[in-house]
Amino acid sequence: AQSVSQHNHHVILSEAASLELGCNYSYGGTVNLFWYVQYPGQHLQLLLKYFSGDPLVKGIKGFEAEFIKSKFSFNLRKPSVQWSDTAEYFCAVINAGNMLTFGGGTRLMVKP
Amino acid sequence: DAGITQSPRHKVTETGTPVTLRCHQTENHRYMYWYRQDPGHGLRLIHYSYGVKDTDKGEVSDGYSVSRSKTEDFLLTLESATSSQTSVYFCAISEAVYSYEQYFGPGTRLTVT
Numbered sequence: 001a002q003s004v005s006q007h008n009h010h011v012i013l014s015e016a017a018s019l020e021l022g023c024n025y026s027y028g029g030t031v032n033l034f035w036y037v038q039y040p041g042q043h044l045q046l047l048l049k050y051f052s053g054d055p056l057v058k059g060i061k062g063f064e065a066e067f068i069k070s071k072f073s074f075n076l077r078k079p080s081v082q083w084s085d086t087a088e089y090f091c092a093v094i095n096a097g098n099m100l101t102f103g104g105g106t107r108l109m110v111k112p
Numbered sequence: 113d114a115g116i117t118q119s120p121r122h123k124v125t126e127t128g129t130p131v132t133l134r135c136h137q138t139e140n141h142r143y144m145y146w147y148r149q150d151p152g153h154g155l156r157l158i159h160y161s162y163g164v165k166d167t168d169k170g171e172v173s174d175g176y177s178v179s180r181s182k183t184e185d186f187l188l189t190l191e192s193a194t195s196s197q198t199s200v201y202f203c204a205i206s207e208a209v210y211s212y213e214q215y216f217g218p219g220t221r222l223t224v225t
Contacts, residue, residue, distance in 0.1 A: 009152070032211055043202065044155075044216040051211050090154055096210055099170065100145075102154035 002027040004093050006103035013081050014111050021076040021106050023091030027098070033074040034092040034100075035065055044090065050074065061085070083112045114215035115139050118203050124223045131190040133220050135203030137183075143206045144186040145170075145214065146178060148199040155202060161186055162209075193224045 003026045013019060025031065035047040048059025055067040065076045074091060091103040115138030125131050135144060143162055147155040147170075157170030159178040167178050175197060177189045190197055203217040 004154075006154075034213065036216075043218045046213050046215075049213055094210060099157055099160065099209065100214060102156070104152050104154045 002031075002093055002095060002098050002101050004091055004101050004103035006089075006091055006106050008106045009104065010107045010109070012109045012111065015083055016080050017110075019076070019078040019081045019085070019108070021089055021091075021108070023074045023076065023103060025072050025074070025091075025093040025101075027093065027095050028072075029095055031093050031095045033065075033067060034094075035059065035063070035074070035076050036090045036092060036102075037087045038090065038105075039087045047076070047089070081108075081110050083110050086110045114205065116203060116205060116215060116217035118201075118217040118220050120220060121218065122221045124225060125193050126225055127194060128192050131193050131222065133188045133201055133203075133222070135186045135188070135217055137186075137203075137205045139205060139215070140183060141205040141207050141215075142183075143209060144180065145204040145206075146176070146186065146188045147202045147204065148172065148197075149202060149219070150199050158188065158201075190222075193222075195224050198222060198224045 005024045007022045033050040036044040037047050038044050050057045050067045058064045089106045094100045117136045119134045145160040146158040156172045161167045161180040179187045201220045204214040206212045206214045
């Protein structure tokens, strides 16, 4: 069975700081990868996704993620965070033999 | 936003009572899912459906049942609610399982006392 690990459970940053959230998965074959965001009191929304092609994926609101197959990683980055980025971020992975599996989430707090 | 609604949005119930949560979609997507969200666990799949009357178990299906009699509706039933089922429940939809993103509903916060 596949698993997804998000090693940072809570992150606190000041506005304008750079962000990198880690995501590692266990499955060795072909995967589709996602980052979802959940703003306080809201449902999950898709930030970005990787299916194939360029391993550097750009999403909404200035976020990007890099798929590194050799490291089984799909880390999320943003050069300069804003207070409005305060949210919980979820990495998710799916392969042909399994359903979508989520990591435990990372709570990001951005201080103004 | 995808056309997904969940009802009720909040519910408090007592241990041992049956509870049914409803998910309704207007997108005509084939696949529908029920997840529960708990701190530190992310979202975990309870059950999913790949068509009318076609359902299968997910990772945490014990104590839950589902039904899908119409494309647009997917019901989650807790036969006899327990305190461990206190959670936020999200419905999601997708056109297919692989190479398609899932769209999520607004969630139902269920408290079992």
